[in-house]
Amino acid sequence: MRPPARLPDGMVVRLGDRVRVEDDGRALVGGAPLRVMYLKPAAVPLLRGRRLTVTDAQTAALADVLLGAGLADPVVSEGTPGPLSESEVTWVVPVRDRPEQLDRLLGALGEGATVIVVDDASRDPAAVRRVADAHGARLEVLAVNVGPAGARNHGLRLVTTPFVAFVDSDAVPEPGALDLLLRHFADPRVALVAPRILALPHPRPTAVERYEDARSSLDLGEQPALVRPRSWVSWVSSTCLVGRVELLGEGFGDGMRVAEDVDLAWRLDAEGHRVRYEPAAIVRHEHRATLVPWLARKAFYGTGAHPLAVRHPEEVAPAVLAPWSAAMLLALLAQRRWSVPVALAIAAVTVVRLSRRLPQSAHPLATASRLTADGVGAALVQAMALLLRHWWPGVAMAAVVSRRVRRAVAVAALVDSLIEWRRTRSSLGPVRFAVLRRLDDLAYGAGVWWSALRGRSTAALRPSFRSRPRG
Structure with a gap:
């Protein structure tokens, strides 16, 4: 495979909001995974106000490194070369029944869009055909239900344009969303881009819908990100994805x-391509509105x-802990008089050891302290x-016989709920x-x-213990 072309002139990248700039601009702390990156002296003045504009081979190389490390994000609203033509994109829509939702989606895509609707063995295929014909979409009918992934793959094999946009029938892209997503492909390493998924407006939302407005599993937040395992955004939803066909x-x-989608x-x-999350591009989704279907969907995701775990055994762990942070947690969970002093001692030793691994830092102890605090959080x-999500069946059994487990669960539930309620600014009251x-x-x-019981494996339940990566 030939090496990809460099980033184009005019492209603008910006350091992520979670990235700290230290040592007078020489050190960047952040990224995916977390690291300390030291810039060469010639590179420091190229970053102005946390931004870098590609103007030549040198700035293109620096921007490429920052993007690949998850330290910077493309600024697609400005600077980046203009969007590709929509004629270079084919929409692939998997559907099983849902003719009303399909009609709403195809109407939103517009008359000029190239669309392949893949009917995944609908119970009423005639209704789907009427909608597809009314909007001039190509219809592919599958005799056997293969699921959304299989239906998308069937449509992908028929795509002749350079780019494909997968979108579910119960979603609606907002105007301009596709243009923003396409701008990311100015980076030749980008293979897949995902928008932010928000709920469709509802005049009288249920409590479940109000919760989903604030804390939907499909909403990955307000910050753009490089998508990779163990990072701030480690996956993207197949509700809507735009991909470079030759790399898929x-x-x-x-x-x-x-x-x-994960x-x-x-x-x-793993193949060396980039997957981007772009929250400025918004796609609306028809979330589940009542309790039982909502809970069933959450369990299905689980x-x-x-x-x-079978396909990615190194990446699926429910928690990734450095040995020192695991020891600190065990000390705190013991809930003894010595727990807090021991946890503080572990953190102090970690700061000292980590500072010795930062010889280029002008203030190694300060940097190590901040990194350790990040690790503790x-x-x-x-x-x-x-305690509350991945292990709760085992934790519930332990809580029956252990007061300390009950106390830990109660504290975790209270703290987690308050943090998430304030972070998401939910319209629900804190109790609901x-x-x-x-x-x-x-x-x-x-x-x-x-899934673990059915697969006779605990791989998806076991945490991973890894040391903090170095810059």
Whole structure:
């Protein structure tokens, strides 16, 4: 394979909001995974106000390194060369029944769009055909239901344009979303781009819909990101994805009916391509509005854990902890008089050891302290997720006989709910939000355990213990 062309002149990249600039601009702390990157003296003045504009081979090389490390994001609203023509994109829509939703989607795509509708063995295929014919879309009818991933792959094999946009029938892209997503392909290494998924407007939302407005599993937040395992954004939803056809290969995992989007993103990353999340591009989705279907969907998402563990055994762990942070958590969970002093001692030793691994830093102890604090925060968040989400069936049994486990669960549930309620600015009151938050975790965790039992493997339940990567 020939090496990709460099980033084009005029492209603008900006350091991510989570990236810290230290040592008078020489050191960048952040990225995916977390690292400390030291810039060469000639590179420091190229970053002005956390931004870099590609003007030559030198700035293109620096921008490429920053993008590949997850330290910077393309500024697609300015500078980046103009969007590709929509004539270079084919929309592929998998559908099984849902003629009303399909009609709404095709109407939003417009008359000039090239669309392939793949009917995945609908019970009423005539209704789907009427909608496709009314909008001038090409219709492919499958005799046997193969699931959304298989239906998308069928459509992908028929695409003759350089780019493909997969979109589910119960979604609606907002105007301009496709243009923003296409701008990312100015980077020749980008294989796949995903928009932000938000709920369709609803005049009288239920409590479930109000929760989903704030804390949907499909909404990956307000910050753009490089998508890869173990990063801030580690996956993207197949609700809507735009891809470079020549890099997608055979497409989604054969036979996968859940987590096929995660698998595709991780495979592309492992192959050296880039997957981007662009929240400025918004696609609206018809979320589930009532409790039982909502819980069933959350559990369904959880059942993707074991298939991912089979395909990506190194990446699917429910928590990734450095040995020192795992020891610190064990000390705190013991809930003894010595717990806090021991945890503080572990953190102090970590700061000293880490500072010795930062010989280029002008202030190694300060940098090491901030990195350790980041690690402590991440470890506590992951510990709460293990107790309340991934491990809850085992934790519930332990809580029956252990007061310390009950205390840990109560504290974790309270802290997690308050943090998420404030972070998401939910319109629900804190009590109702907390109840739905816990039901969300219980349903997803049940799906994870069901998939592990069915697969006769604990791989999706075991945390990973790795040392912090160095810059």
